[in-house]
Amino acid sequence: SNEWIKVASLAEVPEDDVIGVMARDRELALYNLDGEIFATDNICTHGHARLSDGFVEDGEIECPLHQGKFCIKSGKAMCEPLTEDIRTYPTRVEGNEILILIS
Numbered sequence: 298s299n300e301w302i303k304v305a306s307l308a309e310v311p312e313d314d315v316i317g318v319m320a321r322d323r324e325l326a327l328y329n330l331d332g333e334i335f336a337t338d339n340i341c342t343h344g345h346a347r348l349s350d351g352f353v354e355d356g357e358i359e360c361p362l363h364q365g366k367f368c369i370k371s372g373k374a375m376c377e378p379l380t381e382d383i384r385t386y387p388t389r390v391e392g393n394e395i396l397i398l399i400s
């Protein structure tokens with residue numbers, strides 16, 4: 298079933314940065330790109346690394362382990378060694394709260 302889940306407050310995600318959050322039993326990465334909020338799975342599709350430990354640059358997240366890059370908005374894998382895109386989630390801001398749609 299689809300459900301909007303509160304995962305963080307806006308103030309917790311600095312501009313052009315990423316944090317890791319839990320939504321139910323899922324680890325997600327939350328991004329703030331110029332004030333707009335995006336969400337992806339937090340565990341890289343290539344190995345066991347957390348994207349929230351990586352770097353946000355030009356709308357992409359760079360994995361800290363082998364420097365694979367994903368497009369934050371689409372989840373698309375942009376370069377080697379990545380072969381699989383990362384899952385993205387719809388986000389919504391209500392007042393000061395960030396909600397993620399989990400299905």
Ligand code: FES
Binds near residue numbers: 345346363378
């Ligand atoms: Fe992310 Fe290898 S674990 S690029």
